[in-house]
Amino acid sequence: MASPSVIFCGLSLILGGSISSLLAQAPAVVSPGTSKPEATSSASNEAVAVPKKAPKKARVITLQMAEGLRFDPPRLEAQPGESLQLEIQNTDVSHQPHNFVLVKPGMVQEVVKAAMEMGETGPNKGFIPEHQAVLASSGKVVDPEGKVQLKFVTPEEAGIYGYVCSVPGHGMVMYGALYVGVQMPSLAQDKNIPQLTLEKGLVGGGRRPFVQRIFMPEAGPAPIAVALPGTLNYCFDAVSCRIRYAWSGPFLDGTRHWRGSGRDMAELGDAAWWSAATPLIRFGSGKSDMNPEAQFLGYALKEGLPEFHFKVGKQEVFQLVRAAGNVLEVRFRLPQVKAKVLVVQDLSVVLKCPDAVERKGQMEVPANKAKEFSVFLERKDAPPNKDTSAPVSKNFHTHTP
Amino acid sequence: MTCRVFTFSFAAIGAMAQFATGAENVALPRPVAPVSNPAAGGGAASERDALVAKYYKITEVKGPQGVDPQVGALCPMPDGRMAVAFHRGQVAFYNPSKKEWSIFAEGLHEPLGLLNEPDGSLLVMQRPELTRLRDSIGSGKADTYETVWDGFGMTGNYHEFAFGPVRNAQGKLFVALNLASSGDTVFPEVRGQWLPVGLERKEFYGDWKKNSKLAGRMYSRVPWRGWVMEVDPATGKAKPFASGFRSPDGLGFDAEGNLLVSDNQGDWRGSSELHVVQRGGFYGHPASLPWREDWGKQPPLEVPVEKLNKIRTPAAVWFPHMSYANSPTQMVRIPRSRAWGPYGGQVVIGEMNVPKLLRVTTERINGVWQGACYPFIEAPALKAGLHRLAFLGDGLWVGRTHLTWPGGENLGVVEPVGKAPLEALEINLTKTGFKVHFTQPLSASCNQKDLWVVRRYTYAYHVEYGSPELEEEWLKPTDVILTEDGNCAELIFSELRENFVYDFFLDKLYTEKGLTPLNVRAAYTLRKKF
Known part of the structure; x- marks a missing residue:
């Protein structure tokens, strides 16, 4: 409309x-x-x-x-x-x-x-x-x-x-x-x-950080949208308990979803620059294709940023995403880590995990670091890190005629 | 919340304003009296407001600034504030003495239920889950959003609302899950196991205009859609409790703690309904049946009606469509207080399409639940969209919504200002007819039979949307016996028929001083005779 x-x-x-x-x-x-x-x-x-x-x-x-x-x-x-x-x-x-x-x-x-x-x-x-x-x-x-x-x-x-x-x-x-x-x-x-x-327009009215549960594209029926301070946004899927994608610029337009009875999805402020095919980390030997069931347990707001809490199989995971300029930092806390922790290799973005070491072609977080570590993500064609005010994309609703 | 693919008719709209007029159906053998008194000597909405104002004060409360003022949930707090959930995901507290709002939580997805817990946390039912909100550091804002239960399916269909929770005396929670609507298809990704019974999943992504007819008008293809679930708030474990629901917007309890659930007119719902819900019961809409453990591979739409009729529990109370309610909502118990007088302990229920609150009473006859509904507070000043109800002291709070259906916004507070008006308080079945109890004594001359008229009709149980009134007949009692105090009239009928609505017209009654009833109709659903 x-x-x-x-x-x-x-x-x-x-x-x-x-x-x-x-x-x-x-x-x-x-x-x-x-x-x-x-x-x-x-x-x-x-x-x-x-x-x-x-x-x-x-x-x-x-x-x-x-x-x-x-x-x-x-x-x-x-x-x-x-x-x-x-x-x-x-x-x-x-x-x-x-x-x-x-x-x-x-x-x-x-x-x-x-x-x-x-x-x-x-x-x-x-x-x-x-x-x-x-x-x-x-x-x-x-x-x-x-x-x-x-x-x-x-x-x-x-x-x-x-x-x-x-x-x-x-x-x-x-x-x-x-x-x-x-x-x-x-x-x-x-x-x-x-x-x-x-009230049409930006979800959260431009406030950052902001968390909103709403129907979103490409994210299953239980996504959670997060606007981070600065310009980055991401979509967390509370079914598979992982980040689905990230985008820059304006957050979300919820008008269509809210105006109707929930039929339409919210629209992203800009196209996603990263779409994750799998969870960022997985547990176990790495040989198995087993995808243990994820169970969402909720989130706590830490200075407005949600720290998601979930279980992957028996492994309890806390995950908090921060933004530093154009870089997404995904901070994992694994209080009772027992299995081997492997970080995914995703070539669609610049992905770094300083705590991981390469072993047999896999990125593994050593046991002594696995209690708390970060994965850093940046778009490959990222513009130089400059002004952090949100640009307004063309397809986004603005308030003035 | 009105929950249907809209098949709107002018007849339906006409009914919205029928409190103000006489005949609602010219084809009837005599003009049908209005559900409520059109006001002494007139029919104008403002006159009705003035009449109702003699008994109730109605005040408005606007939602917080900058918040879409459609109310999804209300919860009275022990500290005298009202917790309110809004359409776009905020939960806010309203302090009535300071007239101030404070936002407690944000970012929820279509919250439709709130319940405060003994530990100070607040449970909220949102579209995807039952969540516990906590303010762990006393900042006045929720900082943890803890998932209590998300073990139900979601297809992304817009009609998959989640209602509740209500808590019984044992501390168990009950929530109800709306069916999906053929008004739309499903998301590519769903949550929960897809039911391999009925229309194949790939057809949901084909030509939906065509395929929607094969899915069923309302459908349940992921777990527990169309069910009432029992949730243990301590463990987050849920058990299926009862099936057969369509759009169960309202959950509540009667004075004895029986679970009540309202449902909306539509397919398999000849008229809107109130159910007294018991463990293991099936309440009529077949879409939910394949989730039963004992169910095979039979698509629910292929089950013969006769078979469904054998296993279902019919509604305890029908809300006659258009004349009483189009879309009933939440029910709450009226406090036993001086202000609410004779109504204390009864149940009041909201309605979406017209500015009207109703009461319901139920009784169990030979093991079968049945009862009556009564127009209660009906005035344009109340406004339509009466979605959520809660008592804060003697104030009955109403929270309004509309989404894409008729309705309203913001909140209202209703307070009795004097003596209860004259009207039917409760109708009970007897072996030979009914006893009608009144809020004030009738004049002794009200024992004339001509003053009492009842219209009797029934509704079809079928896959079609709604039902006309069937086998309609006008009845007169063979005898009327007034108690000496004038508070109760016993009506004797030559025969009684089960599964019929007895729609009482009480507009000709009066007190010794000539006062006529404020609300002039009441409808008893007779399911089982003595």
Whole structure:
């Protein structure tokens, strides 16, 4: 799903000049092919002027009714008296009907309440109440995968006009704001749109270190994402009890996962530079292909960094990952080590284990060092170790339109 | 939590606002009275709020700043704070006297259950595991996230929620595991042994639009999906306890310590249900059956309904769909306190789609659990999405959520402000009919038979999603006997039918002073006659 803020980037505003009409009197049109073309409710307001006809060329804006009870984009911008043509599409993959109701400033929840009061007449009227604050509407509910076109001229009076889905149970969270002749605040500062929309973007809001359990690509159903101080991030798999991959730059975007019911995975801030095929260390003779079962036991936060605790067969393991510039240090603690400890040879990265010695072509950690040792990893084409502030990759959501 | 692939109808939405109106089904021989009183002389939501406000104060509590305010779990703490888990993985404490939040833990995956332990730690059920959170140095923040139990399967399917834990008097924990939904397939990697019964695994990675129909609407392909499990918190060992669940969002206990589990209308669920769950029981949804030790290779979808009917325990209570609940949630026991008066010891349950709390009562007749549900507190001010419930003193806290379904956000607190309203307190089966107990004495003239109407219907047990109301009939009692004090009416019926809902319409009743019931319906599920 596109970032809501992206959609109106490319739209140029038509300056309304002196042409003006109050929205309430503008013709709201429901497109042909829908059940009943409906005129705008003739809301009576003593301040109403004679309606002006909408100019022929209306600016076309696509507005989606999207998964997670939300409008996408969550806010729109227009000039007073501007002619708009909304292409409203119900793309909600959870297959729910929605409606669209544009209301006077500050009246979103009043109209939601009025819709609740419609009782059994609600379904027939698309849950659109006859209320003086209603300026325009979809006229009916838009069924899943359905579309409705709505043309209107924005009010002459500058203001922040709310739009909402007044289907019962939806209106508390499914609303947005049409800014008419009013400067939009930054998305993060905008109090006129739902909080869920505000919080899109970085998991942890950019805090480092940060730990988040969430569905992630290529990591099984129980991954744990860790943002380290600096720029490095890694994914620990709590099923196989090993690091799956590491990436640099922004941490994770959890929006898609959290907005839905958990169907979508979080997205990495950048492509992984290391994907591990096996655990970093293994125990035993090295001849056996036996892969003893791993059992995850949890983690403790040490200055915010998780030290994972697990068992591989009978061997208890503690593993804490730190970052030094572009180098990942994987610190192992093996309090009761009995078996031989072998470090994997992974040629896809620069891998070092100063405590290991080479024996019969294998990297082995001697018994006297095995209680605590580190494995260091660095990407092969690593840029020189410089500024540690996170670069923002192109495919990552940003907060400003 | 509403847990279904949504097949939304306007009828369903219409029902959301039906407290405010009269007829809900014009095809019926007479207008059906609303579940609750539409408010004296009107139907507007604000009037309903005003009416309910005579009995309950409802206040709002907003979630902490910067936290997605969808509530996954509530847990009252011994020190008077409320622990709250949120959709995106935070656990925070709310101090009601200071009105302050403090974040305790972060980064959890869809936490849906919280339980404080005697040692000061906090158990949290997240999607992948049951975890113990500890603040080992008294910093106010959890620093260890200890895995208590992760010995259940996960396919990555979005519907595999994990519910609970609740703790019985012996200190054993119970958790419930949601089935996967055919609304989506599974991850390439799963946790736990893949069940080699039913649709082949490779088909899960093929044309899902086509293959999903063969998987079963809700499916269980990794261990213990559709089961209630018993977990020993000391050893982290778990045992299967009972099977046959679909989307068991609510776990709780009745006053005698019997385990209660709610489940959502859908396939094999004609209407939403409350089960009294006993060890070894099978509660109707067949997807979980192949995980039974005595199960062979038969795909659950191929088992004839007659066979399933023989081995299942039907729900103790049906929540009639749309008229009582669309998606029941968690249940908690009402404290025996002055404030909660006659309701003390009863069970209250939440509902996702409409702003309504219900009560449930159960009784055991000839070894069979059955009982009734009653609309309890129903007011727009409560808001929809009443996912989690907890009592902190006399305050009934509700935590709201929605995910991609109808619902709400943030929290509410409900406190009684006076005498209990007039309404049915409890319905019990007798040999010849029912005894209906009331919260206040009825007028002696309420013994007129014409004032009492019951609609009787049943629901199908089948693979299809939901069920219409079947074999519907309007009944009138052959006799009504009021106790001298007016607190209990005994209704006599010419015949009683097992496995039917008896839906009582109480809107014509009144007290000596002319007070009418606040909630005007109650539904008894008759499973077994005396």
